[in-house]
Amino acid sequence: MSSLDKYQNDxxxxxxxxxxxxxxxxxxxxxxxxxxxxLLADGTVLDTLCTAYAKTIADSLKxxxxxxxxxxxxxxxxxxxxxxxxxxxxxxxxxxxxYAYDRKEAKDHGEGGVMVGAPVKGxxxxxxxxxxxxxxxxxxxxxxxxxxxxxxxxxxxxxxREEVGREGKSMIEEVEGILSGKGSVPTILKMRxxxxxxxxxxxxxxxxxxxxxxxxxxxxxSS
Numbered sequence: 001m002s003s004l005d006k007y008q009n010d011x012x013x014x015x016x017x018x019x020x021x022x023x024x025x026x027x028x029x030x031x032x033x034x035x036x037x038x039l040l041a042d043g044t045v046l047d048t049l050c051t052a053y054a055k056t057i058a059d060s061l062k063x064x065x066x067x068x069x070x071x072x073x074x075x076x077x078x079x080x081x082x083x084x085x086x087x088x089x090x091x092x093x094x095x096x097x098x099y100a101y102d103r104k105e106a107k108d109h110g111e112g113g114v115m116v117g118a119p120v121k122g123x124x125x126x127x128x129x130x131x132x133x134x135x136x137x138x139x140x141x142x143x144x145x146x147x148x149x150x151x152x153x154x155x156x157x158x159x160x161r162e163e164v165g166r167e168g169k170s171m172i173e174e175v176e177g178i179l180s181g182k183g184s185v186p187t188i189l190k191m192r193x194x195x196x197x198x199x200x201x202x203x204x205x206x207x208x209x210x211x212x213x214x215x216x217x218x219x220x221x222s223s
Contacts, residue, residue: 002192004200007052011188012197014045023198023206032209033194035159037077037130049158050084051092052188053128057085057156058093060186066153068126070118071099074141082128100125102144113148120150127155132187133163135171142178154184162191163217170219191218 004012015021020039023032040049061067071089073082082099089095098118105114125145129138142152155175165171172185179185191214198207 002190002196004193004196005055007048007055008189008193009197010048011052012194014048015040018042018045020045021194023203023209025209030213032206032213035131037081037158046080046084050081050088053081053085053156053158054088054092054095056186056188057089057126058095060156060183061095063186064183065126065186066180066184067124068153069097069123070120070125070150071097071128072120072125072141072145072150072152073099073101073128074137074144075102075104077130078128078141081130085128097126098123102141114144115148120145120148123150124153125150127152129155130158131161132157132159132171132175133161135165135175138175139178142175153180154186155179157185157187159189160187160191162214162219164219 012021015035018039018041020036022034024034025032026034040046057065071082071086073079079101082101086097086099089097100115100117100120103114103116127138127141127145129141132138138155138157142155145152157172160172162170165174172187175185176182191210195207195210195214198210
C-alpha cells in the first residue's frame with residue numbers, strides 16, 4: 001500500500017466528514033466508493049482541498065511539471081478551487097500565477113465570450129480538475145483553453161480512480177500523451193491512497209471491496 005502524507009490524510013477525512021467521499025456500492029461500474037467534489041463547500045474543507053492542490057502543484061513543479069502562467073478551473077466546481085489554489089500558491093509557496101474559468105454559455109454583452117479571469121491567449125495553462133475516470137471532462141477543458149488560444153501544458157487532479165481509459169491504458173497516460181508527456185498530470189489522491197486509508201483504519205470489508213474492484217478495473221502498473 002502507498003503511504004499517506006498529512007495533506008492527503010486530511011483531505012480524505014474532511015471529504016468523508018462532509019459526505020463528499022463515501023464507501024459502499026454505487027452505480028459507476030458498481031463502484032465501491034463515490035466522490036462528489038461539489039460537496040466540498042465550506043471554509044474548512046476548501047482550505048484543506050486547496051492546500052492539497054497547491055502542495056501537489058509546488059512539489060510537481062520541482063519534479064518536472066512544466067512551468068505555467070494560468071490556472072484554469074472548469075465551470076462550475078473548478079471555479080472556487082482554482083481561485084483558492086492560486087491564492088495558496090502565492091501565500092504558501094511563492095508561486096504567482098493567474099487564474100481563469102469558463103462560462104457554460106457565452107456572454108453576448110459586456111466583455112463577452114466564454115472565458116473569465118486572466119486571459120489565456122498565448123499563455124501556458126494548467127487545468128485543475130476534480131475526479132477523473134474516463135477523462136472526458138478534462139479533455140473538454142483542454143479543448144476550451146485551446147480554442148481561446150491557450151497552451152495547455154498540464155493538468156492537476158483531485159482524485160485519479162486509476163482505471164483503464166479509452167485506449168486500454170491508464171487515463172493519466174492518455175492525457176499525458178496529448179499534453180507535455182510523463183509528469184504533466186499530477187494527482188493529489190489515487191484509488192490506492194483510499195485503500196491505504198481503509199487499511200490503516202481497520203475497515204476490512206470496505207477494503208476488500210476496493211481490492212476486488214481494483215482487480216477488475218484498475219490499471220495494475222500505474223505508479
